[in-house]
Amino acid sequence: MLLLLCLASCxxxxxxxxxxxxxxxxxxxxxxxxxxxxxxxxxxxxxxxxPLSGRNGDVGQSILNACLLGALNSRNVDFHVxxxxxxxxxxxxxxxxxxxxxxxxxxxxxxxxxxxxxxxLFPKIPILSLSNDARxxxxxxxxxxLSPRDEIRSLLKYADSEDAxxxxxxxxxxxxxxxxxxxISDELKKRRLGDDAVEVLRYQSISRKxxxxxxxxxxxxxxxAIDPVADAARLKNVAVFTLxxxxxxxxxxxxxxxxxxxxxxxxxxxxxxxASVFGMRPxxxxxxxxxxxxxxxxxxxxxxxxxxxxxxxxxGKILLNKKYRLRxxxxxxxxxxxxxxxxxxxxxxxxx
Numbered sequence: 001m002l003l004l005l006c007l008a009s010c011x012x013x014x015x016x017x018x019x020x021x022x023x024x025x026x027x028x029x030x031x032x033x034x035x036x037x038x039x040x041x042x043x044x045x046x047x048x049x050x051p052l053s054g055r056n057g058d059v060g061q062s063i064l065n066a067c068l069l070g071a072l073n074s075r076n077v078d079f080h081v082x083x084x085x086x087x088x089x090x091x092x093x094x095x096x097x098x099x100x101x102x103x104x105x106x107x108x109x110x111x112x113x114x115x116x117x118x119x120x121l122f123p124k125i126p127i128l129s130l131s132n133d134a135r136x137x138x139x140x141x142x143x144x145x146l147s148p149r150d151e152i153r154s155l156l157k158y159a160d161s162e163d164a165x166x167x168x169x170x171x172x173x174x175x176x177x178x179x180x181x182x183x184i185s186d187e188l189k190k191r192r193l194g195d196d197a198v199e200v201l202r203y204q205s206i207s208r209k210x211x212x213x214x215x216x217x218x219x220x221x222x223x224x225a226i227d228p229v230a231d232a233a234r235l236k237n238v239a240v241f242t243l244x245x246x247x248x249x250x251x252x253x254x255x256x257x258x259x260x261x262x263x264x265x266x267x268x269x270x271x272x273x274x275a276s277v278f279g280m281r282p283x284x285x286x287x288x289x290x291x292x293x294x295x296x297x298x299x300x301x302x303x304x305x306x307x308x309x310x311x312x313x314x315x316g317k318i319l320l321n322k323k324y325r326l327r328x329x330x331x332x333x334x335x336x337x338x339x340x341x342x343x344x345x346x347x348x349x350x351x352x
Contacts, residue, residue, distance in 0.1 A: 044077045044300050046293075049108030049118060054085035059110060059285065063130065065278050066286035067107070069270070070293030076300050077104070079293070084109050084118075104299070105306065107292050110285065112136050112143070126306055126320070128292050130285050134325075142326045144292060146262060146284050146315065148243055149183045152224075154260040154330045155241045156187055158343075159222055164239070165193055168220040170201045170211060170229055177202065180226060203229075215240075232256030232335075251338040260330040261340065267314040287314050295320075 048067055050060035064081060071079050105126045109115050112133035119127045119141045129136060132145030159165070169184055171177035181200065188198055199218060201211075211229035215238055223230050224241045232240035233256035240257045247254040270290060274282040282290075291313035299306050311318045317329040333340040 043102055044104050045102050046077055046079050046104055046296055047106045047108075048079055048081045049084050049106060049114075050081065051085040051110060052081075052083040056085065056110065060085070062280075062283060062286050063108075063110070063289040066274060066282055066290040067293050069273065069277070070290045070297070074293070074297050077297060084114060105292075105296055107289065107296075115141060115143075128320075130288060137325050142320055144288055144326050146288065146328075148180060149187070150262070150328060151243055151260040151330065152180075152183050153187055154332070155224075155258070156191070158258070158260070158332045159239075159241075160191075162239075164221040165191070165197055166220045167198045167222045167224060168201065168215055168218045169198065170203070170206075170215070170223060170225040170227075172227060173202050173204050176226070184224060228253035228257075232258075247335050251335050254335045255337065256335065258332060258334050258343065261333050262316040262328050262330045264312055264314050264316055266312075270314045284315075291315050291318060 048064065050064055051057055052060045052064065060083070067079065067081075071077075103122070103125050105128055106118070106122055107128050108130055109118055110130045112129070112131040112135070115127060115129040115131055115136050119136075119139070123140065125140060127141040128144050129141060130145050131143050132147035134143050134147065134149065136143050159167075167184075167188065169181065171181055181202075185198075199220060201214065203211075206229055208229055208231055211225075212231040212234055215223045215230045216235055218238075220238065222239050222241055223232075223235070226243055226246050228242075228246075228250065230240050232254065235256075240254075242254060242257050242259050244259045244261045247257050247259045267287065270287070271282055274280075274286065291311070294313060295306065295309060295311040295318060298304070298311060299309055302309075307320050309318075309320070315328060316331070319327045321327060332343045334343050335341070
């Protein structure tokens with residue numbers, strides 16, 4: 001059952017906007033309960049902390065849309081939805097009498113700064129934050145958002161399987177490039193490569209022809225870039241790695257590039273269902289929210305602790321380990337003629 005709750009001093013359905021954006025559940029499946037009278041009466045409850053109003057209202061609404069689709073199959077879990085943008089943290093003290101009884105997990109908040117605040121209110125409950133900031137992990141808190149570090153780490157493991165150990169990193173100047181370079185540098189340090197194994201090229205602007213020539217003559221086996229500056233299809237014996245967000249936003253420009261993709265076999269089905277119901281494609285946080293609802297359902301139905309489930313979701317295989325880290329198993333793909341081609345180590349050797 002889905003319980004839609006509003007703690008604002010207004011009508012109970014202010015923050016839930018039915019209509020074209022969300023499906024209208026059956027009346028018997030929805031309980032508007034601003035005083036939380038029913039909370040604690042059911043065996044299993046999950047709290048959704050999402051911004052349903054304010055400047056991030058569209059983000060929260062989109063995630064709620066996905067969670068609604070997942071909750072339609074929930075018969076042993078009650079989902080309580082609270083607007084983090086319209087509810088002061090003091091109002092959450094109403095949960096003190098119930099949080100140690102039947103609250104199984106919290107999905108959200110969306111942002112790392114919020115997560116630290118709300119985690120203190122639920123010291124023994126798994127907090128499944130939608131943030132990708134790994135610094136919030138620990139003490140029952142899991143950063144569940146997709147992170148560039150996850151993809152970079154997976155790509156480097158793939159490079160290890162290919163015995164490739166020399167890298168040219170081509171990144172734009174600026175904050176985004178700085179952040180990606182910091183992650184790559186951190187991950188490469190763990191491999192204890194030689195001083196000449198890694199070269200970094202930063203640019204304000206660079207032509208595709210120039211970058212491709214530079215990459216070909218660099219003597220490096222792997223080029224990592226987030227802009228399609230190196231033509232992967234033209235390079236010989238040099239692989240181009242990038243992020244899935246880059247390659248999927250412009251597949252024609254990334255022909256031949258290799259990337260890590262966190263997707264399960266049910267992802268296309270979910271994306272099509274979401275699009276048909278809401279008239280838009282789901283975002284990465286939407287997919288994560290849907291997966292977390294499914295993982296909790298599986299945990300409750302099978303009476304299995306969340307930290308012992310190896311869940312096959314739309315964002316890949318998911319495991320919450322007891323070291324307070326969420327692990328996903330991605331698949332490695334090469335973009336070829338705007339289509340994702342799954343790779344194995346043998347595939348890369350044949351294509352080189």
